[in-house]
Amino acid sequence: MLKCNLEITHFALVMSFINFLFFHFPFFNFVFSNIDYKSFNGIIIIISLVVAMIAANFFAFYLFLFISRYFGKFLLILFFNINALAIYFINTYSIIIDESMVGNVLNTNYDESSRFFSIKMVIYLIFLGILPSIYIIKTKIVNVSAKKFFKTFSLTLLFLLVLIFVNAGNWLWIDKNSKTLGGLAMPWSYSVNTTLFYIHKHKRNEKEILLPKAIIKDHKKAVVILVIGESARSENFSLYGYKKNTNPYLSKTENLYHFNATSSATYTTGGVKAILDYKKTDDLYEILPNYLYRNDVDVVWRTTNWGEPPVHIKNYQKRENLMPNCKGEACNYDEILLTGLKEQILASTKDKILIILHTSTSHGPTYSKKYPPQFETFKPVCNSVELGNCSQTELINAYDNTIVYTDYILHNVIEDLKQLKEYNSTMLFVSDHGESLGEKNLYMHGLPLSIAPKEQYEIPFIVWVSNDSIKLKPNQMLSQQNVFHSVLKFLNIESPIHDENLNIFK
Incomplete structure (x- = not known):
């Protein structure tokens, strides 16, 4: 049974591991399908992505939890439940959650969205969303000093930067597949693309650009x-x-x-x-x-x-x-x-x-x-x-x-x-x-x-x-x-x- 008293550092790391195990099979299925995973370079890419995924999520979760344990828990519960629904749709319909897909979701009316309801979706939500949420709620988080936080935070950031530098030769492959990789990484696929969607929507809707005046050339009836x-x-x-x-x-x-x-x-x-x-x-x-x-x-x-x-x-x-x-x-x-x-x-x-x-x-x-x-x-x-x-x-x-x-x-x-x-x-x-x-x-x-x-x-x-x-x-x-x-x-x-x-x- 998992401990219900964890230091904030350990709790963030546990959450990052669970998030990685529960929600990243489609991500790595795509990676394995698009590289030579038996080659040395392929192995380096896979290991780097695994480590980067866990480290990046730890980095974010650790920051949110230190700012506020209640705010951090709320975000983690939100992430896990949305992740559960997202991974259901990815596994069931082979979608990619990019900005356009986020737009589809946000613009879908109730009548259309209700047609996607299924028992399988409920099972995903219970086991991958609700049960982890119960654990998150019950776990008592022990805070750390500001000095220890900034030390861990800085080392994690430095580690991520070193990982990026080490993989400089693989950036061409990552850039080529960035849209798909980004659309399968949880919770960044929907959180980043939802932000982009609203930024671009606001920009588009600032003012409709009128077209020049048109002239009807005859009185012949036409429809x-x-x-x-x-x-x-x-x-x-x-x-x-x-x-x-x-x-x-x-x-x-x-x-x-x-x-x-x-x-x-x-x-x-x-x-x-x-x-x-x-x-x-x-x-x-x-x-x-x-x-x-x-x-x-x-x-x-x-x-x-x-x-x-x-x-x-x-x-x-x-x-x-x-x-x-x-x-x-x-x-x-x-x-x-x-x-x-x-x-x-x-x-x-x-x-x-x-x-x-x-x-x-x-x-x-x-x-x-x-x-x-x-x-x-x-x-x-x-x-x-x-x-x-x-x-x-x-x-x-x-x-x-x-x-x-x-x-x-x-x-x-x-x-x-x-x-x-x-x-x-x-x-x-x-x-x-x-x-x-x-x-x-x-x-x-x-x-x-x-x-x-x-x-x-x-x-x-x-x-x-x-x-x-x-x-x-x-x-x-x-x-x-x-x-x-x-x-x-x-x-x-x-x-x-x-x-x-x-x-x-x-």
């Missing part, structure tokens, strides 16, 4: 419906050659085009921002709906999702806004976004209209809950949030059914537009990012783009136009940046920032 897909990867669309018929409606639709495309990010906030931005940038420029609304276009945003940049328009409609006018089972799914859509377009007093539908149809891990029962075309399906417990056949079947349902929703959007005879109309469907479905033992999305597999960034870019007179350029490969400039072109809006090279229409 664009931009459907932003969620986690839809092109690989599973039969339009793109997938062997299973996941596009029974779109495959028979005239004036429909599909293009190969890539996303600018593997997470929702980054992907949606890229779709709405006029150029690839981290700055907070005025996004497409805000820009067009300010320049006298009727703009409507309907969403069952989250994660978009700040939207400043009059008609911003969430599920709860649409629910009173929706009837039937479809109201529980993304079909709710189509409620009264045609009527809203016809009621507009403007010549130019932009409708944005932000869906959530293919968002995991509960793919089988994202479509009505009649769309369960492929069986059997995965019904577990622990995707690794399902066979890949079950997992892919459930995901493919979300694509079948997406096909049906897009078909209905097109049918509504067909009835608007006095309008030139187009529908653009672009996904925010792709999705991993067990390939290379990866699930869902959110890996840094530099190391993400193609399943997480190869996305569908589908275009329908209302008549043969509207021609498209023979594009080979598109990106999310094509959306902004193509919408301006279709609505015949002149702007100094319009880039004809990024416009898909002739």
